Amino acid sequence: MRLNSLEAFAELRADLFNGMEDAVRTLVIPAGTCGRASGAEEVIQAARKALLQDGIADSVRVRVTGCHGFCEMEPSILVLPDGVFYPRVKPEDVERIALAASRSEIVEELVWADADTSAPIPLQEDIPFFKKQRRAILSRSERVNPEDIESYIASGGYAALFKVLERDDPEWVIGEVKASGLRGRGGAGFPTGMKWEMLAKQPAGDGKYLVCNADEGDPGAYMDRSVLEGNPHIILEGMLIAACATGATEGIIYVRNEYPLAIKHLHLALEQARELGLLGHNILGTDYSFDIRVVRGAGAFVCGEETALIRSIEGSMGEPRQRPPFPIQRGIHGKPTSINNVETWANIPIILEQGAELFASVGAERNSGTKIFSLVGKIKNTGLVEVPMGMTIQEIVYDIGGGPSGDSNIKAVQTGGPSGGCIPASRFDLPIDYDSLARAGSIMGSGGMIVMDGRTCVVDVARYFMGFLKDESCGKCFTCRKGTQRMYELLDDISSGKGTVEHLDLLEKLALVVKDTTMCGLGQTSANPVLSTLRYFREEYLDHIENKRCPAGVCKPLIRYTINENCTGCRACAKNCPADAISGERKQRHVIDAEKCIKCGNCLAACKFNAVEVV
Amino acid sequence: MNGMINMTLNGLAVSVEKGMTILEAAKFYGFPIPTLCHMEGLSPYGACRLCVVEIGEAPRSKLVTSCTYPVEEGIIVRTASTRVLRARRMILELLLASCPQSKIIQDLAAAHDIRQQRFRQEHEDCILCGLCVRMCEEQMMAKAIGFRYRGEKRSIGTPFDLHSEECRLCGACMYVCPACQLRCTYTEPDKAICGGCANLSPPCVEKEPFDDMMCYMAPCVACEIKKD
Numbered sequence: 001m002r003l004n005s006l007e008a009f010a011e012l013r014a015d016l017f018n019g020m021e022d023a024v025r026t027l028v029i030p031a032g033t034c035g036r037a038s039g040a041e042e043v044i045q046a047a048r049k050a051l052l053q054d055g056i057a058d059s060v061r062v063r064v065t066g067c068h069g070f071c072e073m074e075p076s077i078l079v080l081p082d083g084v085f086y087p088r089v090k091p092e093d094v095e096r097i098a099l100a101a102s103r104s105e106i107v108e109e110l111v112w113a114d115a116d117t118s119a120p121i122p123l124q125e126d127i128p129f130f131k132k133q134r135r136a137i138l139s140r141s142e143r144v145n146p147e148d149i150e151s152y153i154a155s156g157g158y159a160a161l162f163k164v165l166e167r168d169d170p171e172w173v174i175g176e177v178k179a180s181g182l183r184g185r186g187g188a189g190f191p192t193g194m195k196w197e198m199l200a201k202q203p204a205g206d207g208k209y210l211v212c213n214a215d216e217g218d219p220g221a222y223m224d225r226s227v228l229e230g231n232p233h234i235i236l237e238g239m240l241i242a243a244c245a246t247g248a249t250e251g252i253i254y255v256r257n258e259y260p261l262a263i264k265h266l267h268l269a270l271e272q273a274r275e276l277g278l279l280g281h282n283i284l285g286t287d288y289s290f291d292i293r294v295v296r297g298a299g300a301f302v303c304g305e306e307t308a309l310i311r312s313i314e315g316s317m318g319e320p321r322q323r324p325p326f327p328i329q330r331g332i333h334g335k336p337t338s339i340n341n342v343e344t345w346a347n348i349p350i351i352l353e354q355g356a357e358l359f360a361s362v363g364a365e366r367n368s369g370t371k372i373f374s375l376v377g378k379i380k381n382t383g384l385v386e387v388p389m390g391m392t393i394q395e396i397v398y399d400i401g402g403g404p405s406g407d408s409n410i411k412a413v414q415t416g417g418p419s420g421g422c423i424p425a426s427r428f429d430l431p432i433d434y435d436s437l438a439r440a441g442s443i444m445g446s447g448g449m450i451v452m453d454g455r456t457c458v459v460d461v462a463r464y465f466m467g468f469l470k471d472e473s474c475g476k477c478f479t480c481r482k483g484t485q486r487m488y489e490l491l492d493d494i495s496s497g498k499g500t501v502e503h504l505d506l507l508e509k510l511a512l513v514v515k516d517t518t519m520c521g522l523g524q525t526s527a528n529p530v531l532s533t534l535r536y537f538r539e540e541y542l543d544h545i546e547n548k549r550c551p552a553g554v555c556k557p558l559i560r561y562t563i564n565e566n567c568t569g570c571r572a573c574a575k576n577c578p579a580d581a582i583s584g585e586r587k588q589r590h591v592i593d594a595e596k597c598i599k600c601g602n603c604l605a606a607c608k609f610n611a612v613e614v615v
Numbered sequence: 616m617n618g619m620i621n622m623t624l625n626g627l628a629v630s631v632e633k634g635m636t637i638l639e640a641a642k643f644y645g646f647p648i649p650t651l652c653h654m655e656g657l658s659p660y661g662a663c664r665l666c667v668v669e670i671g672e673a674p675r676s677k678l679v680t681s682c683t684y685p686v687e688e689g690i691i692v693r694t695a696s697t698r699v700l701r702a703r704r705m706i707l708e709l710l711l712a713s714c715p716q717s718k719i720i721q722d723l724a725a726a727h728d729i730r731q732q733r734f735r736q737e738h739e740d741c742i743l744c745g746l747c748v749r750m751c752e753e754q755m756m757a758k759a760i761g762f763r764y765r766g767e768k769r770s771i772g773t774p775f776d777l778h779s780e781e782c783r784l785c786g787a788c789m790y791v792c793p794a795c796q797l798r799c800t801y802t803e804p805d806k807a808i809c810g811g812c813a814n815l816s817p818p819c820v821e822k823e824p825f826d827d828m829m830c831y832m833a834p835c836v837a838c839e840i841k842k843d
Contacts, residue, residue: 300765317762322661322683475762475769478742479664482709485767486734506733513705516678516698517664 032067066230069384141230186341218417221448238345251292301472320520364390367433377451408454416445419525421532457554480523483514573603652744747788
């Protein structure tokens with residue numbers, strides 16, 4: 001059914017609104033890639049079965065959605081409209097939850113328990129992980145079935161587009177986006193409204209492009225995948241609004257091939273939007289025409305850089321080129337192109353729905369709105385967190401993340417992916433926004449946040465990221481290709497005890513030159529892992545070099561396992577040693593043969609008496 | 616003047632033609648900038664980074680490659696500032712560490728007073744400047760060779776390393792190569808192109824058909840050495 005006028009769309013929307021019965025309880029089950037991996041599909045099956053068997057299908061419904069963010073606790077069930085949250089649901093418990101929901105009751109022993117008092121916290125909004133968040137984008141994924149456009153419209157979707165089409169005033173749209181202060185969520189933080197204004201001013205010629213950059217390649221970051229999987233229409237709506245504002249004629253969503261579920265949902269969304277007349281010629285009977293297609297990336301990290309991305313879309317090898325000319329002047333096939341990140345696009349409908357002023361009131365100065373971070377590493381609550389800009393790292397790590405997962409203190413967080421930097425615990429009062437992070441020697445990047453504790457070695461972290469970068473550098477610029485390789489070599493020497501003070505000096509000088517002399521953003525930031533760890537953790541480097549010791553006990557060539565007097569002779573370590581390096585009589589203190597030991601750490605994990613030590 | 620751009624070049628107010636690169640402008644006014652991957656007649660690529668210059672004013676100044684950066688109205692360029700020289704010296708040290716046998720690189724390093732090389736010594740055949748790829752595509756209209764892989768695995772060669780139907784054995788790729796001139800200790804001299812100077816692993820040709828190959832290297836450094 002193609003809608004040929006704005007009135008027809010308004011009618012459809014009214015119908016869908018009327019069809020929603022508020023009294024009906026909905027079991028919302030997140031089943032993004034992360035949810036499915038932890039068993040959401042069994043939970044969905046159990047829920048559907050329970051509804052039929054117990055005859056409560058009239059009063060309770062199941063909604064399968066994308067990820068809501070609390071990945072650690074999946075598979076989970078959220079009961080709407082009450083907002084009761086059940087973490088780590090087992091299929092056998094689903095029936096009880098469904099029955100309780102049908103009677104508006106709560107299964108107390110299955111809801112979230114407070115970490116200190118063990119008191120049940122039934123409501124999602126009261127759980128510490130959610131309490132401090134401001135989930136403008138992620139909370140929408142709770143209300144939408146990503147495979148059904150009607151579900152999106154019923155939840156208020158395409159209302160912003162409707163408003164834009166009705167008003168038919170491109171300058172007003174750009175003005176709103178500019179007034180909102182939205183900055184590109186891809187990492188560099190360029191003001192989105194300004195970018196659009198530049199695109200609108202480009203001569204129409206033979207077309208302009210809009211691109212959604214969904215080539216999310218940072219290790220540990222997955223917020224874009226989550227939004228694409230959970231709410232693909234919000235991206236389409238954002239792009240459609242931009243098309244009306246800038247006169248763009250074609251849209252491309254560049255998504256990495258490693259995201260099959262996101263690609264499936266995007267294709268479904270595009271098909272359904274086209275069927276309804278929201279895409280294609282004369283959108284909803286207006287004069288606007290715009291269509292979107294999906295281009296799949298083949299797995300190169302560098303294709304997230306905009307000029308490399310353009311080349312990749314054109315069918316060439318993904319490698320950056322000199323800017324100027326900027327993509328906004330000469331982009332895909334030489335036509336003006338505006339490239340925005342997934343999260344930026346997701347913010348657009350929100351801005352036009354609630355108005356620029358309200359949007360700008362959230363967040364910090366010059367950094368308005370919310371930002372999604374993927375909080376991972378040595379932390380209790382891992383998952384996606386959406387917070388207003390300007391929140392301190394302290395709040396994110398301790399209040400939302402719940403503090404360290406192990407018994408060691410948190411030492412630093414690494415923000416911005418491989419090309420970001422480490423921020424030490426002493427600076428956790430730093431507000432998270434584009435400018436503060438840059439001043440601290442890191443970057444916002446796409447929003448990865450990796451928490452490190454005392455058992456994480458910064459030299460090893462820098463070495464890991466440099467290993468990633470030397471493989472993923474496109475190799476065009478000599479200084480990036482060889483520079484990352486050489487920095488990796490130096491770091492490898494240091495972590496294996498072969499480092500000297502001259503190594504450190506050379507490493508630092510090289511890092512500064514690499515930062516200075518490469519062409520694209522990825523190359524320029526590739527020295528950050530080295531520079532920021534050197535800035536805050538120089539002692540740890542010096543420990544590796546001068547004392548040949550790794551304080552975190554990570555760098556294998558520098559550590560040794562020993563057994564102390566706590567040993568009870570239980571033989572647990574010896575049984576678990578793959579190298580037969582542990583000897584000793586039962587009930588006698590055991591000894592590790594350093595010659596045979598391969599430093600796998602199995603003995604440490606197997607010992608219940610804290611008798612195995614790393615020195 | 617129409618089509619002219621005013622800029623500051625090492626403190627001099629000059630005007631140059633619109634559409635020029637900084638490198639062209641600097642050469643025109645006689646400021647030398649070392650290059651490896653640049654060649655007149657081939658499209659600028661910006662791979663070797665040796666031609667970096669500083670643009671803008673501190674503290675917001677930055678380094679860009681002069682071979683790819685177009686001149687802009689009012690742009691302030693310094694071709695030999697401390698920052699530029701520091702970067703250039705590090706690049707040369709890196710080049711020397713990877714490709715010490717190239718005469719061109721040795722000469723450049725000497726000219727920049729580089730006395731030591733602190734990295735692990737490598738002996739690579741190629742600095743991936745891409746001159747041969749561009750030569751083959753843009754001047755010889757062959758497109759027989761191209762870049763493959765990325766990062767540290769990046770290399771130049773024919774598709775699947777098979778003998779290319781497109782290759783006419785013109786030798787232009789070897790002629791433009793800045794790295795291969797002294798790499799001429801081919802282990803089987805009778806199979807080498809001109810007795811002494813074989814490009815050890817010419818990307819697009821198998822070793823056998825060297826007999827048909829023309830050698831553009833005159834005078835060939837290796838041949839000269841061999842004569843002695």
